[in-house]
Amino acid sequence: MGPGQSVSQAVFRTVLADDVADLRLLYRVVLERSGRFQVVAEAVDGVEAVEYATRHQPDLVLLDVAMPNMDGITALPGIVSASPHTKVVMLSAFERRRLNDVAEAGGASRYLEKGITPAQLVEELLTVMEDRVSS
Known part of the structure; x- marks a missing residue:
């Protein structure tokens, strides 16, 4: 997010991490088409x-x-240590109840299960990012 940008117009710089190239492409398209990432x-x-x-x-x-x-x-x-201001959202096929506590203890802001709709993904990520900007 650049100086002088309000939460409603901010574009969030994002790193995608997934070993499946097709999923990275899908996430890139969904996030960039939203105009917010x-x-x-x-x-x-x-x-x-x-x-x-x-x-x-x-x-x-x-x-x-x-x-x-x-x-x-x-x-x-390692991510949290190297870039403390960065929000990390875990996205996995594993059920949330299995790893949510471990992810949060490690510094993740949110744990999402793969299979959510593109609109839900963008909404969840914006909620996390807007919490960061307002705090």
Whole structure:
């Protein structure tokens, strides 16, 4: 979000982290079409997610749980440490009740289950980001 932008017009710089290329493409299209998110990097695993969070200092990281090399839960503390202002939203096929507490304890702002509609995804992410801007 740039200086002088209000919450209602802010465009949030975002890193996507998912090992499935088709899902990264879907998330990119959905988020960028909303006009509220700019994808600045796409990570294929947790190692890249930490690297890109460090390099880009994004407003948001959308982080899958199950990825090769380093999973999202393991990457989470590295992202939070490298970019403390960044909101991290976990997005996974695992049921929320199984990992929500672990994700929140690691510093995630929200845990979402894959399968939500594109409109729900944008709405959930905007809620997280607007909480950040207003606090």
